[in-house]
Amino acid sequence: MAKAATDSPVAKEALAYCTSCKMDLAHTVVAMKGDRVAKVQCKTCKKEHAYKAPKGITEPTAEKPKAARKSKKAAAAEAAGNPIELEWEKLMNTHKANPFKSYNTKGNFTLGDKINHPTFGEGIVGRLIYPNKIEVIFRSELKVLIHGGAPTL
Numbered sequence: 001m002a003k004a005a006t007d008s009p010v011a012k013e014a015l016a017y018c019t020s021c022k023m024d025l026a027h028t029v030v031a032m033k034g035d036r037v038a039k040v041q042c043k044t045c046k047k048e049h050a051y052k053a054p055k056g057i058t059e060p061t062a063e064k065p066k067a068a069r070k071s072k073k074a075a076a077a078e079a080a081g082n083p084i085e086l087e088w089e090k091l092m093n094t095h096k097a098n099p100f101k102s103y104n105t106k107g108n109f110t111l112g113d114k115i116n117h118p119t120f121g122e123g124i125v126g127r128l129i130y131p132n133k134i135e136v137i138f139r140s141e142l143k144v145l146i147h148g149g150a151p152t153l
């Protein structure tokens with residue numbers, strides 16, 4: 001590309017964030033990288049530093065690390081597995097000696113009971129909800145189910 005010094009005065013000055021003054025200030029452009037400002041000199045403190053987009057403007061490249069961090073976190077959560085599944089595995093292991101009970105709304109279940117549910121599969125009672133509900137941890141989801149036996153009354 002030809003040097004655009006003659007008829008392109010726009011590249012000479014740029015509003016940038018000064019890392020020393022800690023604010024958006026007019027800077028003299030010292031170096032360009034392609035059509036982007038690479039290095040600037042602060043007109044206020046005279047310091048040369050890498051170009052930083054003014055804080056008032058969100059530069060697309062400035063958003064990149066943030067997005068990357070987010071997706072990395074999501075990937076990490078995925079790698080760690082479904083927390084419910086982990087809990088389910090733990091409980092299944094703890095109560096492996098217990099026999100499975102077929103679930104029906106008239107049944108009477110208690111903490112640690114293993115349930116075979118026609119829709120949700122194998123689950124384990126993790127919580128009793130007074131008076132007639134149980135919270136059951138299935139492999140991929142938590143379900144509150146009705147059961148017939150109230151603990152009291």
Ligand SMILES: [Zn+2]
Nearest residue numbers: 018021042045
């Ligand atoms: Zn400055």
